[in-house]
Amino acid sequence: MASDSKFFSTSRKGEIREFQLDLNSANPQKKKDAIKKIIAAMTVGTDVSQLFSDVIRNMQTDDLEMKKLVYLYLINYSKSEPDLALLAVNTFVKDTANLNPLVRALALRTMGCIRVDSITEHLCEPLRRGLKDPDPYVRKTAVLGVAKMYDISPDLVVDEGFIDMLKTLLGDANPMVVSNSVATLMEIQAVNPGQEIFVIRQEELNKLLAALNACSEWGQVFILDALATYHPADADEAERIAERVVPRLNHANSAVVLSSVKLLLLLLNYMTNPDSVTMYCRKMAPPLVTQLSAQPEIRYVALRNINLVIQKRPGLLQSEIKVFFCKYNDPLYVKMEKLEIMMLLVEDPNIAQVLAELKEYATEVDVEFVRKAVRAIGRCAIKLDNAADQCVDALVNLIDNSQVNYVVQESIVVIRDIFRKYPHKYEGIIVKLCDKLESLDEPEAKAAMIWILGEYSDRIENPDQIFETYFVENFHDETPAVQLQILTAVVKMFLKVQHDTQPLVHKVLKMATQKSDNPDLRDRGFVYWRLLSASLDTAREVVLAPRPPITAPTTTIAPELLDELIPQMATLASVFHRPPETFITNAKLAVPKAQPGMAAPQMELTSGADEPIEGATSGSGDDAARREAVAAAAQAVAEGDLLPGLASLAAPAPATAAQAAGLVMPTPAPVAPAPVAAPAAAAVPVTAEGALPERRPTTVLLAQRTAKGFQLTGDFVLRGGVLGLDMLAENLSTEVIPPEFEFQFNKNGFGVVPSTMTLPTALTPGKSVSVFVRCDLQPGHQAPWDGADPRTLCTVPMALSNAFTGVHFFNGTVSLLCVTTPGASIERPAFAERFQALGEQAEQTRILERVYPLETCLGLLKARNLFEVARKRVEDLVIVYLYGTTRVFESEFFVEAAFRPTPAGTLACKVSVRSKPEGIATLAADSAAILLSMQ
């Protein structure tokens, strides 16, 4: 066939007219060439929609190639010419009755792709015929036609009974019809999480397992993914399914293998016989390893999933660490991932091998990879006590021999962590570190070095001179993190070795308090100053308080998240290690999930961690409690830092921890975590108390696409009784974003008004920072409410302006439970009476399939100012009655929450809310549903 590229040739004026002439000519070849030219124009993005009626005229043809081209054109332009598109319906319908099954299927397929309502209406009849067509090819096409129709008009699909027809087709003789039906039903189910449209039961299970063997590889993936939603009745059934799935592990297609592994992992949860668990684990390992010789992209997906698997089942690949050693020709992203997995698998028996590898990597050329390798050495040292000596040797070797500056700097950052873990064990190497003082230019390495110097100032001969020469001279040129570190270190030095160092301390304190315009630095300076002038002993106790030990996390993903991600294996969520709703904004899914209640639980924890610190500040005698609190806070920060999402921040863990620790003063100065610690502390779930679940802000308020790479994610929360907007500001652009923002809300249902919004520092590219904007309720700022859709009440129109991003308008949603009155209470009889009086017509009910444990749920509700009126237990059912009032409208609402354990061992809950006006009940029920659900 001659090259088609000639059709792209030139674009000149009058071209459209020429196409038109050709299309209407009598010569079929000329017509065909014309339409090819039109498609070529379409391909490069030229608008050729004005030819619509001319093209459509050529639809009725026996030439299949011509027909396909016309159809292609229709798919692209029908949307812009919906009226003219109707002209095509006749031909379409005629084609769906053609003798040739290929033509029938083609017509069905194309009709589904045309997203014009009027055409969709005409699709019903052909689709119904198609689903019953004798030819399997037409049937399988029609099945996906249903999915297409559902996408455009879900009601039509339900009304026409297509869903039941699909369920019947699960028993079809042709495996592709079955697998497409499964895929379609799963998709429909996925956009209706609350309803039971397609739930696999015994009957479906058997049909699917039967079809599994005969299916195409893609079909197998659809079926396996669907089976992952099935809950086996008992261990026997789980084993029976596993037995049928295990052979899939030998399939050549990686997607089939990964989906099988996912299904097996889920089935293992139901198995009770330890032998079968071991056996299945053993069977899963080799196929997973084999994925490492697949194409790089698939290898990457596999590695991200292996990461999940070994956190879930640590023994699975324990002996296979060698296969994760990086290869010469691995792409960088694969190498980085392998390094992660090596860190999870490293243990005493293989540390020597791993360390040899890491030393190798540290001499490579990719900066990012080298840094990660150096950090990995540090992680080994912290994870394995016995290996610490070897690791430190390796690092010292790197510092001695490497000509590459960033290797030296990274090593110093890592050594700082090792000093935290093994205090006073490796003092000998400080001299070597001091040799490199001059070459340090990265703030992080500087901060680390300064921390070490401050910590060991009593072991160094001339700490004051070192500080003076290397750091204090250029104090004002340093970054805030380094400045803070200098300040703390100098004070530490003064407290450890007093003689002669006073002038230096004085100088630094003066610089910090008088010449700096950084409020955090100034505040900390003042705190130290006051502390030092009050009592040296107290100062010593505070500043030199022993720090909590740090530990390397054995897992990098929180267990709850892991449980959530395992059923998502092989999907994007498993690659990003993030729940799907963080990167998907599907309009259909977003309705219940976009509400901000999600992030709320987190703030209790943060405040929980903060409170003891403040509490302890008043009574200086209560030393232990304070230390514990410091430990908890510091630990939280340190752990938080190591979470994957903030991997870039991984190294400063001890620094921030140290700052947090160093900051605890017996004065009620700004004690909250230091600014550098703030992003980690606020954005990361704090595990200090461990009782309440936590979530990060999830709603994207301002997408990076619209704001030149500035992204704002945030939810309204009630933090320690204070309403506020908890946000994560991310800079995904290439420029520095100034910290000052104008931030305003338009009049809104509840009258929410923000305070000012300022970031602690300017945002450099790639960084993110948490901001908490306090909000108030002002009656004057309330927008009138027509009482129609209660959800409009929650919408808060916002405007934000910044020198970099310009002005942007967007909407946030405030959850009803965030605007409740504190201290609301009611007597039992009164509750019962009013609850009854409202009646069922004022009730809103939500069924939650999986909620947090009972006490956690109640804790969460209590933190939202809900008052527990009564609790009763009926067999395994626990019913709790709660009461609350809203700050605006002052409406009361009455909550009845019934918790029932499920066979799978989780807890389900039915929340009923009664209120007047009803809208409040709707909102309260929605927001409680989000608050309690464990996704």
Next chain:
Amino acid sequence: MISALLFLNEKGDIILARNYRGDVSRAVAEAFRTQIIVKKDTKMPVANFGSATFLYIREQNVFFAAVTRTNVNCALVFEALYRLCDVFKSYFGSLDEATVRNNFVLLYELLDETIDFGYPQMITPDVLKTYILQGKPELEKKRDVTVHATGASTRPEGILYPRNQLFIDVIEQVSLLVSGKNTVLSAEVNGQVQLKVMLSGDPECIFGFNDKLFLDNHRQVAADAARKGKRDTLELDDVRFHQCVKLGRFGADRTIAFVPPDGEFTLMRYRLTDKVVRTPFRVVPVVIEHTRTRFDVRVGIGATFPESILATQVVVKIPVPPNAARAKINCIAGSARYEPEQHAIMWRIRNFAGRTSFTLTAQVQLLATVVEGKPWSKPPIALQFIIPMYTGSGLEVLFMNVTESKMHYVAERFVRYITRAATTRSGTPTLRALCPPLVPPPRASSSSSAPASPPPCPLLLREPLLPRAHLTLPQPARSCFWGPAFSLFLSFLVGRTPC
């Protein structure tokens, strides 16, 4: 599922796009350009911007990307992308910007047929070719096309060959990493069994090789094999099979039974690590450093396979620093010369008999440079060669039974071990796609292999290099001066012998 598939050129312009779900616009290409093509960092193959996620692969000068707005199954998408590339290549010969433009009509047709509403349907070239016909559309109805297209049957009806033949090709790729003391640090065989099937009717085949677990289950077969002198068995780490193999049966008793599709396909891929991989060559490098700008190399290479076997097309690549000026080379066999564009001495030996050894010596002169640069990436010595009648894994084909219930013919079966140079996906032969060495310190190794020679490397390592030279290097390597370790690729060629 997949919302759209895009072909983009290196500038980020859309060459061709097919939108499956109508929820993305052409404008997403802009995000792809600014966020992926322009950025020079890690180049993650999965990238999320806002609510759209790109999953892409690269094929010559074309980015082939899938866009999605759902929590799609990534493994599925990448498999589908690669499979589509295979389909396109089988239709067009290759896949680059020009072929995409030249065949856009057919491409649209293929994209329409292979993926529907974002769900992969049938992405098998042989099947597609029965009803997507290049340039000569036929409306006449073929009886079983649709059954075939839904994967219900792997074979079209009525296939008839005058001679029923079956060719079995075993292709193995061995990567091996050996320290200076000749201990194997890591060894891996990646092999595949490819079939070319020219059989009539609906044949059922059973394939057997010297798989230990299979022979344990089938004592009779094992005894037969032993009588023919085939006693060695092997235990593979992992096996993956083509869609047509009945995995249930393999799971039950390790029998590989299948009804083959017509034509060529890969029946199985297998992997073997560490245990029993045989080392075909022994390489002993010695480096003697005289001054900062001059050093001597001596590389000895010896074949460990039996005399009856002849390795061919042996290429030894001995890397030298990029600032090498010239090399004076002396070798007894083959031809060798310094190739500056490769930064290596290339030593080619056409025929290499078993149990022989050759030595190469070279004096390398370096340019004295003063420009600071990154250290030399120090790739390992690389070997490429073809060895017939020799398998790294020890795999042997034992039998291939063909049963056809209607025609009862006896199929002619041939086994051969075919030669394929290890290639990357872009089709260029790789000498460099090597396993990295594990234990590198050049000092230790050279002193062990040649105690007399001075430590060769420290000065060299410090040698400042021109930064520009590095840009011409491929992805830089693991740190190992080539003294102590080397990596190998080997493939096999055996003459066609009736099975």
